[in-house]
Amino acid sequence: xxxxxxxxxxxxxxxxxxxxxxxxxxxxxxxxxxxxxxxxxxxxxxxxxxxxxxxxxxxxxxxxxxxxxxxxxxxxxxxxxxxxxxxxxxxxxxxxxxxxxxxxxxxxxxxxxxxxxxxxxxxxxxxxxxxxxxxxxxxxxxxxxxxxxxxxxxxxxxxxxxxxxxxxxxxxxxxxxxxxxxxxxxxxxxxxxxxxxxxxxxxxxxxxxxxxxxxxxxxxxxxxxxxxxxxxxxxxxxxxxxxxxxxxxxxxxxxxxxxxxxxxxxxxxxxxxxxxxxxxxxxxxxxxxxxx
Amino acid sequence: xxxxxxxxxxxxxxxxxxxxxxxxxxxxxxxxxxxxxxxxxxxxxxxxxxxxxxxxxxxxxxxxxxxxxxxxxxxxxxxxxxxxxxxxxxxxxxxxxxxxxxxxxxxxxxxxxxxxxxxxxxxxxxxxxxxxxxxxxxxxxxxxxxxxxxxxxxxxxxxxxxxxxxxxxxxxxxxxxxxxxxxxxxxxxxxxxxxxxxxxxxxxxxxxxxxxxxxxxxxxxxxxxxxxxxxxxxxxxxxxxxxxxxxxxxxxxxxxxxxxxxxxxxxxxxxxxxxxxxxxxxxxxxxxxxxxxxxxxxxxxxxxxxxxxxxxxxxxxxxxxxxxxxxxxxxxxxxxxxxxxxxxxxxxxxxxxxxxxxxxx
Ligand SMILES: Cc1cc2nc3c(=O)[nH]c(=O)nc-3n(C[C@H](O)[C@H](O)[C@H](O)COP(=O)(O)OP(=O)(O)OC[C@H]3O[C@@H](n4cnc5c(N)ncnc54)[C@H](O)[C@@H]3O)c2cc1C
Ligand code: SF4
Ligand code: SF4
Ligand code: FES
Numbered sequence: 001x002x003x004x005x006x007x008x009x010x011x012x013x014x015x016x017x018x019x020x021x022x023x024x025x026x027x028x029x030x031x032x033x034x035x036x037x038x039x040x041x042x043x044x045x046x047x048x049x050x051x052x053x054x055x056x057x058x059x060x061x062x063x064x065x066x067x068x069x070x071x072x073x074x075x076x077x078x079x080x081x082x083x084x085x086x087x088x089x090x091x092x093x094x095x096x097x098x099x100x101x102x103x104x105x106x107x108x109x110x111x112x113x114x115x116x117x118x119x120x121x122x123x124x125x126x127x128x129x130x131x132x133x134x135x136x137x138x139x140x141x142x143x144x145x146x147x148x149x150x151x152x153x154x155x156x157x158x159x160x161x162x163x164x165x166x167x168x169x170x171x172x173x174x175x176x177x178x179x180x181x182x183x184x185x186x187x188x189x190x191x192x193x194x195x196x197x198x199x200x201x202x203x204x205x206x207x208x209x210x211x212x213x214x215x216x217x218x219x220x221x222x223x224x225x226x227x228x229x230x231x232x233x234x235x236x237x238x239x240x241x242x243x244x245x246x247x248x249x250x251x252x253x254x255x256x257x258x259x260x261x262x263x264x265x266x267x268x269x270x271x272x273x274x275x276x277x278x279x280x281x282x283x284x285x286x287x288x289x290x291x292x
Numbered sequence: 293x294x295x296x297x298x299x300x301x302x303x304x305x306x307x308x309x310x311x312x313x314x315x316x317x318x319x320x321x322x323x324x325x326x327x328x329x330x331x332x333x334x335x336x337x338x339x340x341x342x343x344x345x346x347x348x349x350x351x352x353x354x355x356x357x358x359x360x361x362x363x364x365x366x367x368x369x370x371x372x373x374x375x376x377x378x379x380x381x382x383x384x385x386x387x388x389x390x391x392x393x394x395x396x397x398x399x400x401x402x403x404x405x406x407x408x409x410x411x412x413x414x415x416x417x418x419x420x421x422x423x424x425x426x427x428x429x430x431x432x433x434x435x436x437x438x439x440x441x442x443x444x445x446x447x448x449x450x451x452x453x454x455x456x457x458x459x460x461x462x463x464x465x466x467x468x469x470x471x472x473x474x475x476x477x478x479x480x481x482x483x484x485x486x487x488x489x490x491x492x493x494x495x496x497x498x499x500x501x502x503x504x505x506x507x508x509x510x511x512x513x514x515x516x517x518x519x520x521x522x523x524x525x526x527x528x529x530x531x532x533x534x535x536x537x538x539x540x541x542x543x544x545x546x547x548x549x550x551x552x553x554x555x556x557x558x559x560x561x562x563x564x565x566x567x568x569x570x571x572x573x574x575x576x577x578x579x580x581x582x583x584x585x586x587x588x589x590x591x592x593x594x595x596x597x598x599x600x601x602x603x604x605x606x607x608x609x610x611x612x613x614x615x616x617x618x619x620x621x622x623x624x625x626x627x628x629x630x631x632x633x634x635x636x637x638x639x640x641x642x643x644x645x646x647x648x649x650x651x652x653x
Pocket of ligand 1 (some may be wrong): 006042043058067069070071072085089090091092094095133135136178234252253254255256266278576577578579
C-alpha cells in the first residue's frame with residue numbers, strides 16, 4: 001500500500017472541507033441593475049478573526065434551499081471583519097440570493113483557489129484590467145495593493161463596462177480616480193447619457209486602453225478579469241504591447257460543484273479551475289486546451 | 293505494495309466456502325454474483341451465490357465506495373445547521389480483479405491525497421479489499437495499462453488461482469489479521485506452490501493477444517499531438533452521449549451536487565450524484581454558455597482527462613484497461629480502436645522498417 005495512503009487510512013478523520021459555516025448578512029447594497037454587493041460576518045467569532053484570503057480567491061456560498069455557488073471575494077483581506085461578495089442575478093440560485101436581506105443567514109466555505117500572485121508582484125508595476133463584473137475579484141486586489149502601496153511600483157486600473165448605469169462600486173471608483181498613487185482609465189461601450197459622459201469621455205473597447213498604459217511591460221504584472229470572450233482580445237493586445245505572457249494573469253470561470261478538486265466539473269485541460277486556478281498565467285493558455 | 297512472499301499463505305479451493313463464511317462474520321460481504329448473462333457486485337446472503345469465474349461485472353466495485361447518490365448533509369433552513377447522517381458499515385469486497393483494484397487505488401488518490409474527502413475516507417477505512425486473479429477476454433487491455441497484476445494497487449488480500457489452491461498474497465496489516473483469524477483453513481506455502489504461482493502469473497500474460505492490444509507508450513503525447521485530429525469528430529459521430537462509458541468506468545469520479553428541500557421546505561438534503569462529462573449540461577453555465585459545446589468536444593474530453601489529466605493530477609493514467617466502456621457502449625465504440633486510429637498509420641512498425649529516415653531527422 002502506498003505509504004501516503006496508509007498514513008491517511010490510519011489517521012483520525014480530518015476536518016470536513018465541504019462543511020460550510022453559518023454567516024449573517026450584515027449589509028446588502030444595490031450596485032447596478034441585477035448586481036448586489038453582500039456583506040457577511042460569520043457567527044463564529046473565531047472564524048471572523050482568523051479569516052484570511054488572497055485576492056482572486058473565491059468562496060462557495062450556500063443559498064438556502066437553492067444550493068451552493070462559487071463567488072469571488074470582492075473585499076480585501078487587508079480590511080478585516082467582513083467578507084463581501086458581489087453577485088449578478090443570472091439564474092435560479094443567484095435570484096434566490098438576491099431576495100435575501102440583512103439579518104438573513106447563509107453558509108460559506110472557503111476561501112478556495114490560488115488567488116493572484118500578490119507576493120511575486122511585489123516590487124513591480126501592476127496593471128489591473130477589469131471588464132464588467134470582472135471588477136469584483138479585482139476590487140479585492142486593488143484594495144490589497146493600495147493598502148500596502150509601498151510594496152508596489154506604478155499601479156494602473158483599466159475598467160470597461162456597458163454604460164454608467166452598469167458601473168459597479170461607482171463612488172469607490174470615482175475616489176480612486178482622484179488618488180495620485182494610482183492611474184485610472186475608464187471606458188464605456190457606449191456614451192449616450194449625461195451620466196455616461198460625466199463618468200468618462202472614452203467610448204469603445206477595453207483593449208483600446210492598453211497601448212495608453214505608460215509602463216515598462218517587462219517590469220509589470222497584469223491581472224485581468226472579465227467576460228470569457230474578452231480574454232482572447234485582451235491577451236492578444238497585451239502580447240502585442242510587449243507584456244510577457246508569464247506575467248499576465250487571467251481569472252477563469254467554470255462550473256463548480258465542490259471547489260476542492262473532487263467533482264471534476266471545473267476541468268480546463270489537465271488542470272482544475274478550483275484548485276490550480278481560477279487565476280492562470282496567460283502562458284497556460286498555450287498548453288491547456290479550451291482555456292479561453 | 294511490497295510483496296511479502298514469506299507472509300503468503302495457501303488456501304485450498306475446497307476451503308473457499310469456509311473462507312467466505314468467515315469473511316461474512318467480519319461485516320457486509322460483497323462479491324460478484326450472476327445476473328442473467330452478466331455479473332454484478334452485490335451483497336451476499338448465501339456464500340454459494342458467489343461467482344468466482346466471471347470476466348467483468350457491469351459496474352465496478354466503485355459503487356460500494358462511491359454510490360450513485362451520496363448525501364453530503366441535511367440542513368434546516370431556519371438554523372442552517374448542517375448535519376451528516378452518514379454511517380458507513382464494515383464491508384468486505386471479495387473477488388475484485390486486478391484492474392478494479394487499480395481503479396480503487398486511483399479513486400483513493402483522487403479522494404484522499406489533497407483535501408481528503410472525509411466521507412470517502414470513512415468508507416475506505418471500513419472496507420477490506422480482497423482481489424482474485426482472472427483471465428482476460430477480447431475487451432481486456434490491462435496489460436497495456438500496466439494493471440493486469442495487483443502490484444502497485446491498494447488491497448488487503450489477493451488470491452491467485454494455482455490449480456487446486458489459491459496462493460494468497462497479503463497486502464496490509466488488515467489482510468494479515470484476517471488470515472490470523474481464519475488460520476485453520478490456510479496452510480503454509482511450499483516451494484512447489486511458489487512455482488505454480490509464478491507459472492500462473494506468466495500464463496495470464498500469455499493469454500493476451502499482444503498484437504491486438506493498444507500501445508499505451510507515450511499515450512499522453514499522442515493525445516496532445518492529435519488534439520485536432522479528425523478522428524475525434526469521426527468517432528463522436530457514432531456516440532449517443534448516453535454516458536454509459538463513464539458510469540461503468542472504475543476510475544470515473546465526477547459528481548454534481550444539488551440541494552433538495554423536503555415538502556414543507558424546512559429541511560434540505562444536499563446530495564451528490566454521479567454525473568458524466570458526456571452530458572451537455574456538465575459544462576453548462578449561466579447564460580446558456582457551454583464550455584464543451586459539441587459531442588466531439590465531450591468525447592475527446594473523456595480521453596483527454598483519462599490519458600493526460602489524471603497523469604497530471606495523480607501521476608497515473610485514468611484507464612485501467614478493464615474494457616467495460618467498450619463492452620457496454622451501445623454504439624460499439626472501442627477505446628482500443630480509437631487509440632489505434634489516433635496513433636494513425638505512420639505507426640511504429642513502419643518506422644522500425646525505415647530506421648535511417650527517422651534517426652537522421
Ligand atoms: C471562481 C468563480 C468565481 C465567480 N465569481 C462570481 C462573482 O464574483 N459574482 C458573480 O455574480 N458570479 C460569480 N461567478 C459565477 C457564479 O458562480 C454564477 O453566476 C452562478 O453559479 C449562477 O448560478 P445560478 O443558479 O443563478 O445560474 P443558473 O443559470 O441557474 O445556473 C445553473 C448552475 O450552473 C452553474 N453556473 C452557472 N453559471 C456559472 C458560472 N458563470 N460559473 C460557474 N458556474 C456557473 C451553477 O452550478 C448554477 O447553479 C463565479 C464563478 C466562478 C467559477
Ligand atoms: S457509452 Fe458509447 S455511446 Fe454512450 S457516451 Fe460513451 S462512447 Fe458515447
Ligand atoms: S476507460 Fe474504459 S477500459 Fe479504461 S478503466 Fe474506464 S471503463 Fe475500463
Ligand atoms: S469544483 Fe469540483 S473539481 Fe473543481
